Amino acid sequence: MFPVIGDNLGLFVQGYLTTILLTVTAMTVALLIGTVMASFRVWGGAILAGIAGFYVEFIRNTPLLVQLFFYATLFAPANLGVTRDPVIVATIGLSIYTGAFVTEVIRAGILSVDVRQIEAARSLGLSQAAALRHVVLPQAIRTVIPPLGSITSALVRNTSIASAISARELLFVGLLVHTRTFSFEPFLGILVGYWSLTVPLAFAIGHVERRLVYAR
Numbered sequence: 642m643f644p645v646i647g648d649n650l651g652l653f654v655q656g657y658l659t660t661i662l663l664t665v666t667a668m669t670v671a672l673l674i675g676t677v678m679a680s681f682r683v684w685g686g687a688i689l690a691g692i693a694g695f696y697v698e699f700i701r702n703t704p705l706l707v708q709l710f711f712y713a714t715l716f717a718p719a720n721l722g723v724t725r726d727p728v729i730v731a732t733i734g735l736s737i738y739t740g741a742f743v744t745e746v747i748r749a750g751i752l753s754v755d756v757r758q759i760e761a762a763r764s765l766g767l768s769q770a771a772a773l774r775h776v777v778l779p780q781a782i783r784t785v786i787p788p789l790g791s792i793t794s795a796l797v798r799n800t801s802i803a804s805a806i807s808a809r810e811l812l813f814v815g816l817l818v819h820t821r822t823f824s825f826e827p828f829l830g831i832l833v834g835y836w837s838l839t840v841p842l843a844f845a846i847g848h849v850e851r852r853l854v855y856a857r
Contacts, residue, residue: 644825649818656814657834663732663800663810664838668793670736675743675780682748693744694855706802708732710713713806730770731803732809739796745790750781790846811835 646653681693693702700708716723724730754777762772804813813833815827 643826643829645818645824646830647829649814652814652818653811653830653834653854656810659808659810660727660797660800660834660838661802663728663735663808664793664797666732666774667735667739667800668796670732671739671792671796672789673745674740678740678744679747679751681772682744683751684748685838697741697744700738705734705738705799706805708738709806713784725807727803727806728810729808731800731808735796735803738799739792742792742795746749746785746792747781749788750785751777753784754780778830785831786850790842790850793846794839794842797842798835801835 643852644747678693681689682697682719683690685693694776709731712728714731715721716733717725758776758780759772762776764789767775800810802814803810804816807813811831815831816826
């Protein structure tokens with residue numbers, strides 16, 4: 642029924658899997674960045690809070706495409722010589738960009754926890770890190786699941802921008818096939834591919850959210 646997609650199915654599968662890899666890896670790193678930076682913003686004192694605040698405001702208010710071009714140039718062999726692999730560069734760029742949004746979500750979740758519970762944990766001898774791990778985060782996670790789900794869905798769509806630096810994700814592969822065939826089918830495949838990721842994700846996040854509400 643769609644011969645162009647059928648003839649290039651291997652390429653589309655490769656791009657689809659790369660999109661999943663970018664999403665999972667970048668979101669995992671973004672959660673680590675967001676947790677650390679949110680902790681800095683809440684408990685880090687003037688210097689660390691200032692650094693974290695600058696990171697959030699700078700990253701969120703500059704275009705992702707420009708950031709990816711910056712990292713691709715910075716990490717190139719002609720400069721720092723870190724890597725020329727566009728998938729690695731895209732993963733780094735998406736992680737840093739998404740981490741800024743995750744930071745604010747986790748910070749809001751931390752601030753939603755009653756400060757008296759944190760004080761009680763500290764009075765029992767828990768360190769700041771232990772209080773965060775055992776008292777704050779388990780409660781904050783209930784409030785941050787929905788916005789984190791929205792950020793993850795946005796990240797899936799943002800992976801398409803990685804095609805600009807030649808990362809062979811779904812959009813890049815679709816454009817490559819289109820230039821060979823001049824057919825509309827590659828774009829149909831791209832749309833269905835992203836839809837097949839974002840819609841199940843929305844249902845999964847909704848299910849988790851309902852379970853957490855029930856658990857309360």
